[in-house]
Amino acid sequence: MWLVLCDPEDQAARWVGTGLRECGLNPVELVDSEMLTHSVRSAHRIEGDRASFETTLSDGRTLASDDVDGVLNRLTHAPVGHLLFASAVDTCYAMTEMSALVLSWVQCLAPVMVNPPSPRGLSGASRSPAEWSVLAARAGLPVAPLRLSGESPAAARGAVRTVVVLGEHVFGGEAVGDLAPACRRLARSAGADLLGVELEPDDRHGARFAGATLLPDLRIAGPALVACLSAYLTLLPARPW
Structure with a gap:
């Protein structure tokens, strides 16, 4: 089984899922974050250095970590707004536990996952614009001035172009x-298999770094990216159990 994990409104993920099926991966299951947090039955087991999960989604599908061959991960958060209790303390506790559970589920799949989770984000480490600028400069990209106050960066920019990095492509x-x-x-350096790098025109270098995202709109790269992603997923190393 091949998985695309995403947020409910992620149309680019749905586009990729269709493309992966057309490339011959079968079956490809798209599962959004609301499906995970609204599952009707779940079992999560941690035994020594091995962890696994099995969950029945509200639409009747069963998702078991041991059946997963590869994952494209575009999750941003675990929706927990439905967890409302009489006590605000109980509600906060339930929301925290659900978020931790989803993170643990996703971590089970990390060895066969494009953009595995981090303590700072479900699909990789969330970084501030300043952190991204430092990483970009260290990587050798010319970096746009970063305005932390005053004029909006969007107002000062030229046309921003996003390139998509997948492995070495x-x-x-x-x-x-x-x-x-x-x-x-x-x-x-960001630990990302898949990254969108935003570049803006620059008189000196032709282009310079203006931002990065772990959730680029993959449609901008077209069918060539889908074919590459299909091959990338099939070459991911097997899990150690």
Whole structure:
């Protein structure tokens, strides 16, 4: 089984899921975060250094970690708004426990996952613009001035272009020429298999770093990315159990 994990409104994930099926991966199951937190039955087992889960979704599908061959992970959060109790303390406790449970579920799949979870985010470490700028500069990208107050950065920018990095491939990289290797280095330093790198025009370098996202709109890279992602998923190493 191949999984696409995403938020309910993530249309790019649905597009990718369809494309992966057309590339021959079967079955491809799309599961959104609300399905996970509204499951009707769940079992989560931790035995020594091995963890697994099995959950029955509200639509009747059964999702078992041992049946998963590869995952594209685009989750941002675990929806917990339905967990309302008489006591605010009980509600807060239930929400915290559900979020931790979803993180643990996703971590079970990390060895066969594109963009595994982190303590700072379900699909990788969430970073501030300043943190991304530091990583980008270290990777060798020219970096746009970062405004922490005053004029909105969007108002000062030119046209921003997003290139998508998947492993050693850079989609849209032909437009940024010599910066493609630096985009790959940025993704590696961020621990991201898949990363969107935002670049804006620059008179000196042609383009410079303006931002990064773990959730790029994959549709901008077209069918070539889907074919590459299909191959990437099938080459992920098997889990150690």
